[in-house]
Amino acid sequence: MADVNRGNRPLSPFMLGKYYRFQISSLTSILHRITGVAMGGAALLVVWWFLAAATGPAAFARADWVLTSWLGHLVLIGALWALFYHLLNGIRHLVWDAGHGFDLETAARTGKGALIGSAVLTLLTVIIVAMG
Amino acid sequence: MRFLTDRKRAAGLGSAGDGVHHWWQQRVTAVALVPLALLFLFPFARALGSGHEAVLAAYGKPFNAIVAIAFFAAAFAHLRLGLQEVIVDYVSSHGMRAALLVVNTLACWLLGLAGIFAVVLIAL
Numbered sequence: 208m209a210d211v212n213r214g215n216r217p218l219s220p221f222m223l224g225k226y227y228r229f230q231i232s233s234l235t236s237i238l239h240r241i242t243g244v245a246m247g248g249a250a251l252l253v254v255w256w257f258l259a260a261a262t263g264p265a266a267f268a269r270a271d272w273v274l275t276s277w278l279g280h281l282v283l284i285g286a287l288w289a290l291f292y293h294l295l296n297g298i299r300h301l302v303w304d305a306g307h308g309f310d311l312e313t314a315a316r317t318g319k320g321a322l323i324g325s326a327v328l329t330l331l332t333v334i335i336v337a338m339g
Numbered sequence: 340m341r342f343l344t345d346r347k348r349a350a351g352l353g354s355a356g357d358g359v360h361h362w363w364q365q366r367v368t369a370v371a372l373v374p375l376a377l378l379f380l381f382p383f384a385r386a387l388g389s390g391h392e393a394v395l396a397a398y399g400k401p402f403n404a405i406v407a408i409a410f411f412a413a414a415f416a417h418l419r420l421g422l423q424e425v426i427v428d429y430v431s432s433h434g435m436r437a438a439l440l441v442v443n444t445l446a447c448w449l450l451g452l453a454g455i456f457a458v459v460l461i462a463l
Contacts, residue, residue, distance in 0.1 A: 240421075240425060243418070243421045243422075243425075244421075244422065244425060246418070247418050247421075247422060250414065250415070250418065250450065250454075251450065253383070253454070254411075254450050254453055254454040254457070256387075257407075257454055257457035257458060257461070258453060258454075258456075258457045260391065260394045260395065260398070260457065260461055261456075261457040261458075261460035261461050264391045267391045267394065268391070271387070271388060271391075274387055274388075275387055275388040283387075287380075290376060290380070294372075294373065294376060294377075297369050297372075297373075298373065300369075301366065301369060301370065304366065332380070332384070335381075336381070336384040336385065339385075
């Protein structure tokens with residue numbers, strides 16, 4: 208009953224890079240995490256911008272200047288790509304949860320679709336928003 | 340409790356004690372975020388840099404305000420669950436893990452509520 212080996216079991220290594228051949232499924236998997244965490248950072252900026260707008264014109268001007276600055280645009284366009292990638296790959300995960308698309312060929316194809324699709328959607332959105 | 344056997348009491352609850360609750364919450368918020376993220380995105384992107392008055396007008400519209408509030412609620416619930424998964428995967432020290440999980444929960448609730456409060460202030 209007592210677990211004599213507790214705390215002394217082998218741990219699984221971090222699989223990317225050294226131990227694991229590069230493949231699209233590992234790339235799409237880690238990107239899902241990275242984009243999710245990164246959007247948490249972007250969410251801070253978005254909430255700050257809304258709070259500033261609720262506070263008044265001076266506070267809003269400051270927040271809006273930061274978000275629409277050169278660096279702000281870079282961060283927000285990065286977050287936009289993260290959103291589209293996480294959205295497309297998230298739908299891929301939901302389809303997997305329903306039990307479909309697990310064979311290697313389909314998984315590789317939908318993975319590429321999420322990568323390329325997110326880049327295309329980001330570009331389209333930037334164009335649409337820039338044109339008004 | 341004494342009407343349940345020990346096995347019956349534990350079945351389906353897993354090591355975290357709440358079974359598939361986290362998994363389901365993650366999926367339900369994910370499904371909600373598919374339309375909400377897209378509906379939130381465009382009014383927000385247009386409002387950026389459009390001036391204070393335009394922002395107040397944009398989020399004075401009930402539709403935009405309700406979408407923004409629902410988006411913040413679903414997004415920060417989803418973020419909390421996702422960051423929780425990342426923390427338990429990568430932080431092995433028990434004390435640090437427990438501390439980060441508490442900070443994660445409080446920070447996500449605080450930010451989500453702050454965002455919702457801001458939209459309500461603008462809309463009213």
